[in-house]
Structure formats: structure tokens, C-alpha cells
Amino acid sequence: MNLRDAPDFSEASGSDFSVKPCLTGERTVLRPFTEADAETMWEIIGDPEVIRFTFPANGELTLDRLRSWYATRSAQPDRLDLAVIDRANGELVGEVVLHEYDPYSRTCTFRTLIGPRGRGRGLGTEATRLIVGHGFEQLGLHRIQLELYGDNPRARRVYEKVGFVVEGVRREAAPREGGWVDEVLMALLDREWAALTATAR
Template sequence: MDFSVKPTLTGDRTVLRPFTEADAQVMGEIIEDPEVIRFTGDPSHELTPERLRSWYGSRSDQPDRLDLAVTDRANGELVGEVVLYEWDPQARSCTFRTIIGPKGRDRGLGTEATRLIVGHGFDQLGLHRIELEAYGHNHRALRVYEKVGFVVEGVRREAESRDGEWVDSVVMALLDREWAALSRR
């Protein structure tokens, strides 16, 4: 599997493209959005401008994962990211995650971006399985994943304490044959 080729994937509403250092400031603002923090957690370390520039500037050099910027096709604005990572060669599987900031929400951009990268994972990279975990209270994300075709495999009950409350973690996955059946429809 070669993740070193970072494609540009174009949909009706979004363009997924490789990250550059120039994306660091906007991604920093997105990561620090209160709703993003609520559903992904606080960053594990301080997000200095230097650290963000180093991270997003190095995404295109990673041979074992695919990080793409989600942009609004209408105006080119960066609204989030989609990532395939934790490549397991024996299982031909990856883990998926996404962050969509405030300017990208409730317009179908996250759903289309998810479809684009999942389709790339199955159709171009030859993945067998893509899995994810999402908080049980992240209803928007769970709806997106179900629309794209992900199936709930289990719930890790009260897996984490968030803001003084125990929250579930929902484990979902999509298999290549399920994607192929959905794509034929």
C-alpha cells in the first residue's frame, strides 16, 4: 500500500486536497472550535503556530497515512480534514477520522468528503475495511457515517469521562463489498 501519493478528490460541493503549511492557522482555529473539542477532545499538547505548521506541512510526506484538507468547492475555503491512518497491511484496513469546522457544517460537505475519501480507500487503495470510533453523543457525525454506509459493530459503554459525564464510544466499520454494493445503487 502506498499512501505517499496524495490525491486531489473533487466532488460537487467539496475538493479534498493535500495539506500545506499554509493551512496551519485555519486548522488551528478549527481544532480549537468548542464543538470540535466537545466531540474530539482537547489537543494532547499545546497547539503552537510552529507545531501546527510542522504538522500540516509534513502531512504530504507521510507514506503510511492519508491526510487531506476538506475545502468548500464554491470558494476554496478550508473547512476541515479527513484522514485514513493506522494502516494494517494484514487486514488491509485503516482507521478513519474527520474534523469539520463551523463553516463546513450542515451543508453536506462532511458527508461528501467522507464518501470521497472512503471511495478512494476502497476503489484506489484496495482497502478491505475502514473503521472508526465516534462518541455516542456526536449525533451529527454518526448520521453522516450511517448515510455513507458505515455499520455499528459495537458500543464501548461509558468509555470516557467528558465534562464530568460518562460517554459511550460507538465503533463502526464499512467493508469493501458493502461499499461496492452501495456504489452500484
């Protein structure tokens, strides 16, 4: 059987990305985005470290486009974009996203970006745990995967703390400052998450 001919089990997957939850931890709250978040996210996206490890500068990105983007996140039925809020001061410090949902394999891609005021205090780690837990426990995902640059050890430590496992490396896959950088592939499975959370209890 060709993969394209495989049956569609999306009805049975139980995933409902149309519900945009608020998820609360000890240090962070994850909540749906609004258009009013665009200006803060504009500042965060312009941070040099975010640009270095997330995406190259793009002249097509404008504040107006960002307003439109965040105004429509809550209407997306096949992905989940949540704002990361620092509980200590109520400040928006970044985002976590489950996207590229494949209903047949019950797989999502995870990505995150945390601005400078949210770093170094465990906010990104907790935010990652919250949305990953939601993905497995509420959306019925089987697998959550991600990619990161090989010269981003801080992000890799966060993902390993949460339980992600390195599956492979694309060697010298991206140009960087006159040289090349690896792309690291990581993933976490539902049964691995269940084992980790059972141990933590």
C-alpha cells in the same frame, strides 16, 4: 499460528499512501495539506464542538507545532491526510484522514473534523464518501473503521449515510462533564461499499 507469526501480505495489498491525490466532488475538493493551511486549521481545532467531539484541549499544541504537522503530511507514506475545501468559495473547512494502516488486514482507521463554516451543508458527508471511495477503489482497502462519542448523533448520521455500520459500543468509556459517555465503533467493508455504489449508479 500466532497472529504475530502470520505472513506479511503488504507487498500484495496494492495500497500506496505515498500518492496524495486531489479528489473532487460536487461540493468539495480534497487536496493535500501545505504548511500555509496551519493557521486556518488552528482556528478550526480551537472550535468548541471540535474540541468536544474530537479531543480534549491540549496545552502542548501550538501554532508552530501545527505548522510543522501540516507541512509534513504529504511526506507520510502510511497515511493520507487531506484538506476539505468548500468549492463554493475555496475555503478550507476541515480535514479527512485515513491512518493506522494495517497491511496484513488491509484496514485503516478513518477520522474527520469539520469547522463551523463547513457544517450543515453536506460537505462532511461528501468529503467522507470521497476519501472512503478512494480507500476502497484505489488503495485496495478491505475495511475502514472509526470511533465516535455516543453523544455525537450528527456525526453518526453522516457515517450511516455513507454506509458505516455500528459494530459495538464501549459503554461509559470516556469522562464527560462530570459524567460518562459511550464510545461507538463503526466500520465499512469493501464489498458493502461496492454494493452501495452499484445501487447509486
